[in-house]
Amino acid sequence: MKKEVKKLYNGCVDVRDYELKKCIENSEDVEILHEGKIMTIPYHEIIKKAVSKSKLMKSKTGGKDYHLIGYKWIPDETIKK
Numbered sequence: 159m160k161k162e163v164k165k166l167y168n169g170c171v172d173v174r175d176y177e178l179k180k181c182i183e184n185s186e187d188v189e190i191l192h193e194g195k196i197m198t199i200p201y202h203e204i205i206k207k208a209v210s211k212s213k214l215m216k217s218k219t220g221g222k223d224y225h226l227i228g229y230k231w232i233p234d235e236t237i238k239k
Contacts, residue, residue: 195233
């Protein structure tokens with residue numbers, strides 16, 4: 159799964175828990191994009207690498223409620239455009 163994140167919070171990026179659960183179920187790595195850089199989290203490390211979990215958030219669009227799972231932002235490389 160590719161996920162673009164627009165902002166960092168305390169040096170971390172946040173991803174919704176239901177998106178991560180789907181990646182684990184499908185054995186799919188997570189690629190987080192931020193300001194032209196990418197960070198890859200292998201599916202088998204999605205739980206282990208998490209550094210924070212928010213309280214339950216209500217969806218503003220009527221979708222699923224979710225927790226935000228935080229990961230320390232450590233980019234792999236710069237994306238070539």
